Amino acid sequence: MNRRTGDALLAVALAVPVVSVDRIGLNEPSTLPRQLAALAVLGCAVAVRRRAPVLAFLLAAALGLVTASSLFTLSYGPAFALFALLLGRRADRVRPALLAFAALAVAGTAKIAVRDVDPVVEWLVLMGTLIFGAVFPWLAGRYWRQARELAAAGWARADQLEREQRIVADRARLRERARIAQDMHDSLGHELSLIAVRAGALQVAPGLEREHRDAVAELRAAASDATGRLHKIIGVLRDEGDEQAPLAPAGESVTALVERATESGLEITCLRAGADGEGGAREQGEARGRELTGRTVYRVVQEALTNAAKHAPGAAVTVEIAHDAGTTTVTVTNGRPGEAGSPAVRAPLSGGGTGLRGLRERVTDLGGTLDAGPHGPGYRLTARLPARGIDPAAGHPEARLTHARRRTLLAFGAAVATGALLVGGTFAWYAYSRTHSVLDPADYARLRVGESRADAAGVLPDRTVSDPPLERAPSPPPEGAECLYYRADGELFTAVRHFRICFGGREGRVVDKAVIPTAGEMDEFREEEKEWLR
Secondary structure, eight states, rough: OHHHHHHHHHHHHHHHHHHHHHHHHSSSSOOHHHHHHEEEEEEEEHHHHHOOOHHHHHHHHHHHHHHOOOOOOTTTTHHHHHHHHHHHOOOOOOOOHHHHHHHHHHHHHHHHHHHSHHHHHHHHHHHHHHHHHHHHHHHHHHHHHHHHHHHHHHHEEEEEEEHHHHHHHHHHHHHHHHHHHHHHHHHHHHHHHHHHHHHHHTTTTOOHHHHHHHHHHHHHHHHHHHHHHHHHHHHHHHHHHSOOOOSSOOTOOOOHHHHHHHHHTOOOEEEEOOOOOOHHHHHHHHHHHHHHHHHHHHHHHHHHHHHHHHSTTEEEEEEEEEHHHHEEEEEEEEOOOOOSSSOOOOOSSSSTTTTHHHHHHHHHTTTTTTEEEEEEEEEEEEEEEEOOOOOTTTTTTHHHHHHHHHHHHHHHHHHHEEEEEEEHHHHHHHHHHHHHHBBOOHHHHHHHTTTTOOOOOHSSSSSSSOOOOOOOSSSSSOOEEEEEESSSSSSSSOOOOOOEEETTTTTTTEEEEEEOOOTTOOOTOOOOHHHHHH
């Protein structure tokens, strides 16, 4: 089914209640031009629902608001709820939808305020219609959207995991190749060195003829050249990997690293500020994101100390590690290189890594920043890392789906609770206003035209009906009279008769009384009215 066919079918489906509800008498009949205008507005809403879902929703809402201030209409209610659902499904942001709901609430409240109806009941119906007819479908549409996005993210995550598995396998092969290369370098290099040493001893041995001495010299030179070439080849093999074989002691902390570098001859001052989470993630079983941050802090300090030992021997080095609520900052500063007689590092620091470029990539992957450059007479390296790093599980589709479901359930729960309060309040007010505005038929019969208002007040209820069926009154009220309306029965959710009592004159006496029948009693009420009057 193409898009145009779908739009046409949707427009036809929304037009059915507009036409049929009036035909079967569930609404007050509307004129043909008004129905055609409503169908045209619905057609426009269907046409723009993809490009402008907020506009489509407001067009459908405007039809209901023009018909009823409470938005509750059978003709346009389905379109109102459907476009609210599509608004949640297609709108990227939440704010436009909330502004649209607020605008409808304000417009409906303003219309209720200028109409001669019971404002409390109408306003509660308006709020209930907004919650159950707009907010609930909108939330359902957002949940639908999130479910589709998370499903797509799940497939993307699966593809990413496959790629990561291939990368992990490649890295494992590279590490193994680097380990084998290191073994080759150690064993073969040692053997070649022995060959060169023995050739040198043979070269200076007495009694060896000159041609043989020259051959031994060539052998020694070839062994030395082979050792150099082996070193270069092994270096190339190790550089092909994105990570060198780990040579630092397993589980070594930053403190142990600084102590080891100090023992090697570096002059280091270590300063700490804030809560030190080093090693705590492993000891206390904290999140993996924090462990990643701790290892990266170690690598930053290790790389900075290695560069200081290599490029500024004898210089004083200051290591500063500061922790706060959301960031870990590592700053390593070295001064001017020492004099020629300055103590040199006696043992190289292990694990130089892939240099500043690789270190910057590692810090950036955790959501941090790395700055390095000259500082005064020396050099400074500063890394800022999130205190807990990036938790690899945080972007997992299951975690995101669980979080989205929790938020959606909370939103639905809040909407249901609000709707229940509104519905309960509406029913309570409806019951109270209806049962406290009942005038007993016998008391109505005892009221006489000409009776004073003070005497009539003894039988009249405390409340009056705020929205009487004036269109069914048997006669218009007397001119200049103040008319009060009461229910003849306290039954709820059913049509009942109403009494009209009119007061006039300077003394405020009863000048008229009438019975307003229900819609189905227009022919029968007159006989009963005569009986009451007797």
